[in-house]
């Protein structure tokens with residue numbers, strides 16, 4: 009009996025001792041965390057920048073925000089509360105004023121430039137990150153965007169623009185058309201030809217190619233990838249943490265790109281598309297199959313989704329702003345009497361068309377988030393596009409769609425930089441403008457569109473993972489019968 013009691017006492021004592029170790033362990037962790045949190049909030053070199061304290065300690069808030077799909081609005085709300093510069097992670101600074109464009113992205117006086125956040129270059133079997141910028145510096149891609157190449161691209165754009173007009177003419181009488189789909193078909197077909205040497209044939213089939221759907225889904229992968237790699241040790245669990253359909257889309261997209269690009273590479277450089285310029289320098293620059301695929305991958309997303317987004321937004325804003333739409337129709341229909349007359353050169357001279365496109369870039373920037381750069385102290389800096397273009401210090405009534413502001417010139421128009429500036433500015437800017445002008449001129453000349461859902465709130469609930477996840481945009485299309 010006594011022995012039994014002794015054993016029990018000993019067991020209780022051992023347990024108490026163990027618990028003491030556990031408590032001491034917890035206390036030490038809490039102390040270390042407390043010291044770290046105090047240092048990161050109050051003594052870190054970035055501590056002079058305001059921001060939510062809990063967000064500053066670890067990247068949990070940062071990561072959660074970018075995978076939430078709401079980062080455009082969340083970061084804007086942070087800027088509204090804390091000012092034009094916000095610290096929203098241990099090493100993350102976001103800027104919402106126009107002067108930051110030059111400071112962050114342009115060449116500095118000493119000839120140096122901040123480097124793009126290395127997370128952008130993370131490349132493995134699941135994700136072929138864009139390696140284009142690296143090549144840009146080596147000069148292999150720049151020929152693909154030269155004036156001569158642009159002329160060839162205009163021909164291609166005209167071809168697909170005419171196919172789009174034909175598709176709308178055919179589908180219009182059958183019922184409402186989802187313009188988001190129609191624009192995706194068009195811009196992905198153009199980029200398919202240029203980046204992979206063949207179209208997706210969506211316009212021809214009047215149906216979104218399954219690969220486009222995969223590409224659109226795989227865009228979310230980049231947000232998940234960055235979010236996970238921002239958290240210490242969490243990347244070891246990336247496979248299990250990333251939603252299955254997003255992970256699989258990314259792998260499928262990467263593999264399909266590789267397969268397609270190798271097929272295209274086997275045809276040599278005779279054909280004048282983006283690939284031909286890269287192939288011409290392939291040996292000299294030692295470009296691997298894998299890098300070639302990553303290159304085309306980046307091009308297809310950078311060059312098609314962005315233009316389709318602009319065209320969709322443009323139509324939403326025009327159809328909900330009848331005065332602006334009427335003024336645009338008047339300008340376009342006075343300039344052209346038939347679609348054959350539409351050229352990029354003439355369309356460039358239409359001031360209201362240009363103003364409508366510029367205002368769409370401002371109100372609904374296709375890449376609304378931060379283009380991140382890293383300085384030597386590993387601080388990630390970025391201008392938050394959406395917050396700048398909706399900053400009332402730069403644009404009066406920032407939520408109103410008013411193309412006129414681009415003609416009046418009273419707002420701080422230079423604050424809107426949809427294509428970025430500096431050495432990493434969009435390489436396809438000229439092609440994008442040609443594509444937008446030609447498509448808009450032809451669409452406005454040939455059709456009167458009407459929005460089906462008059463209460464549609466375009467950006468209200470739209471999610472964003474680097475690029476927008478657009479809802480459907482159903483319109484009724486009435487062909488214009490009386491072209492003068």
Ligand code: HEM
Nearest residue numbers: 138140141310311314315374379426427428434435436440
């Ligand atoms: C409305 C149309 C477009 C907009 C608003 C746009 C915007 C941008 C922006 C903001 C960047 C910088 C991204 C960053 O550094 O993180 C970029 C990069 C780029 N864009 Fe565009 N873009 C458009 C159309 C195009 C087109 C038509 C092409 C051509 C095919 C293109 C090709 C590229 C390429 C190759 C890059 C560099 C990607 C990299 O460095 O990783 N873009 N674009």
